[in-house]
Amino acid sequence: MLSGRRLGITFTAVLLMVCGSALPAAAAPVVDNKGAEPTPPTSGEASGEEISAGAGTTVDVVTDGSTTTGVPFSHRKQVEVPRRCWYGQGMTGYSYYEYWKLGGVARESGTLDAFAAQGLLHPGYEDHGTDTEGHWYDAECAAHVSGAEWLEYRQAHPPVYVLAGTPAPAVREDLDPAFLAEVAYEHMQLPAGTVRWNPSLDGTGATVVNLETFVWVEDSATSVQVTASVPGVWSRVEARMTRLTLSAPNAHDAMCTDMGTPYAAGMTRSDCAVVFTRSTAALPVKDGQRYPTATLTATATWEATWTSSLDATPQALEVQTTTTTAEVPVAEIQTVVTR
Amino acid sequence: MRLRRTMPLLAVLLVTVGCTSPAVEPPGLEATPTATPSVSASPTPRPDGILEESDPALGVVLEGVPALTGDEADVYDTIAAYEKEYWRTMTTNSLSPGFEVLASPELQTVMERVATNNGNNGITVDGTYRVSISDVGLAGDGTATAVVCSDYLGATFADPDGTYTPAEVGFGERQRFVVTLRDAGPTWQLSTSGRDGTC
Numbered sequence: 001m002l003s004g005r006r007l008g009i010t011f012t013a014v015l016l017m018v019c020g021s022a023l024p025a026a027a028a029p030v031v032d033n034k035g036a037e038p039t040p041p042t043s044g045e046a047s048g049e050e051i052s053a054g055a056g057t058t059v060d061v062v063t064d065g066s067t068t069t070g071v072p073f074s075h076r077k078q079v080e081v082p083r084r085c086w087y088g089q090g091m092t093g094y095s096y097y098e099y100w101k102l103g104g105v106a107r108e109s110g111t112l113d114a115f116a117a118q119g120l121l122h123p124g125y126e127d128h129g130t131d132t133e134g135h136w137y138d139a140e141c142a143a144h145v146s147g148a149e150w151l152e153y154r155q156a157h158p159p160v161y162v163l164a165g166t167p168a169p170a171v172r173e174d175l176d177p178a179f180l181a182e183v184a185y186e187h188m189q190l191p192a193g194t195v196r197w198n199p200s201l202d203g204t205g206a207t208v209v210n211l212e213t214f215v216w217v218e219d220s221a222t223s224v225q226v227t228a229s230v231p232g233v234w235s236r237v238e239a240r241m242t243r244l245t246l247s248a249p250n251a252h253d254a255m256c257t258d259m260g261t262p263y264a265a266g267m268t269r270s271d272c273a274v275v276f277t278r279s280t281a282a283l284p285v286k287d288g289q290r291y292p293t294a295t296l297t298a299t300a301t302w303e304a305t306w307t308s309s310l311d312a313t314p315q316a317l318e319v320q321t322t323t324t325t326a327e328v329p330v331a332e333i334q335t336v337v338t339r
Numbered sequence: 340m341r342l343r344r345t346m347p348l349l350a351v352l353l354v355t356v357g358c359t360s361p362a363v364e365p366p367g368l369e370a371t372p373t374a375t376p377s378v379s380a381s382p383t384p385r386p387d388g389i390l391e392e393s394d395p396a397l398g399v400v401l402e403g404v405p406a407l408t409g410d411e412a413d414v415y416d417t418i419a420a421y422e423k424e425y426w427r428t429m430t431t432n433s434l435s436p437g438f439e440v441l442a443s444p445e446l447q448t449v450m451e452r453v454a455t456n457n458g459n460n461g462i463t464v465d466g467t468y469r470v471s472i473s474d475v476g477l478a479g480d481g482t483a484t485a486v487v488c489s490d491y492l493g494a495t496f497a498d499p500d501g502t503y504t505p506a507e508v509g510f511g512e513r514q515r516f517v518v519t520l521r522d523a524g525p526t527w528q529l530s531t532s533g534r535d536g537t538c
Contacts, residue, residue: 028507029496029498030508031462031508031509031510032452032453033429033509034425034450035516035533035534088444090439091436091439106437109391110391111390111391111417111419111420112420112440113390115440115525138439140444141443143444143445146481147528154523
């Protein structure tokens with residue numbers, strides 16, 4: 001038994017040695033490097049090739065107005081936009097001093113030494129040379145910001161030294177009011193409204209061929225005010241609907257100057273009407289519909305100007321459109337319809 | 340062009356001198372600093388021509404240095420200084436403070452990630468990094484571009500499990516990068532750096 005045990009131990013040892021020699025070499029590590037694919041973005045970071053400098057700037061966008069029936073509305077949303085310029089936390093007082101002092105690492109670089117020799121280091125940086133907890137805050141601008149704008153921002157926002165335990169300087173985002181206006185206009189929240197029409201036959205809601213179909217958009221808006229703001233600056237867009245274009249298959253396009261007039265008994269004329277020339281009876285029934293329909297598209301055109309907390313002079317923005325659709329059954333009847 | 344760069348600096352210096360207390364050691368500081376403050380009474384304008392040289396102690400060799408002057412030399416120098424601080428970061432797994440001047444916040448983020456990831460994985464990089472900077476071009480709108488070729492064949496790579504050749508860790512070819520810079524008055528700064536195949 002004893003001998004057997006010894007043999008077994010020896011065999012095991014040999015086996016381990018064999019197995020050990022047969023093990024593959026350790027896998028090469030992944031060495032991260034400049035130009036490598038960025039890590040998957042986390043919240044607030046851009047995706048793809050874009051590399052974020054950190055969280056974006058939150059813009060508050062408020063849309064105020066009232067519907068065509070006089071009901072006021074106010075929508076608020078927050079929009080994340082890429083940062084432009086800000087105060088960023090830099091090195092500790094100790095690290096900054098050690099790096100930039102005469103004889104420090106920076107001075108081994110001709111470029112950085114020349115930078116220092118031109119008096120561009122943080123004023124009074126020697127005073128914080130032993131502080132390992134306080135930090136410098138520097139003006140920083142994202143890569144897409146021009147050098148001229150960055151320079152201007154830096155001159156307006158000199159470096160600040162913040163001792164440990166004291167609040168960091170307020171983040172003064174430097175957003176161009178014109179950019180804020182674009183954000184406001186892009187994110188204005190309009191009530192979609194509901195497209196109505198008349199004739200609207202009982203039971204089917206169908207209109208009829210070769211007769212003016214009065215159209216209006218219920219509970220929509222024709223003018224709004226959108227304000228986009230960050231602390232310290234706001235831009236306000238005044239937008240108004242200037243025309244409504246109606247289009248549908250087998251109907252001539254029509255254009256109105258407002259959202260149309262809701263039908264009322266006895267009404268014989270509307271500035272917002274289309275005439276269908278064919279019945280939809282032969283068309284297939286679309287998903288979600290009970291009858292064959294034609295899609296009626298109401299496209300509202302908006303014109304807008306903007307002002308800002310920095311400039312009260314209205315400036316024009318590009319025309320924008322919003323679209324609302326409705327599925328309209330179109331019937332062909334032989335009798336004369338009396339509204 | 341250099342005169343244009345120097346003039347705003349004088350203004351900055353005057354403001355700085357006017358607002359800064361004399362460089363007297365504050366009471367209670369005993370260990371450091373001991374160096375003379377760097378802000379001098381008269382700023383030293385940058386000499387013309389390329390300033391950056393190879394740094395054998397750091398392990399950076401600048402190859403094929405072109406004969407440039409003016410803004411092109413400034414651009415070259417900024418890139419060369421950036422590459423040195425890049426290698427310092429790679430070999431120390433610690434973000435170089437020089438990036439605050441030389442690199443956009445986005446590139447600083449990249450390099451901070453590189454230092455953190457490599458450090459967390461116990462990777463050590465050493466040896467010689469050869470870099471050549473070419474095709475320096477000024478766009479005329481305050482931006483510039485250039486091509487950087489990074490050669491790691493003289494570098495060594497290791498982690499707790501062993502050592503590796505450059506090829507084994509994906510550094511076996513001369514890597515080509517296209518960089519863009521922006522002119523912010525007294526300094527140029529790298530805005531972006533994108534991998535563009537091999538050299």
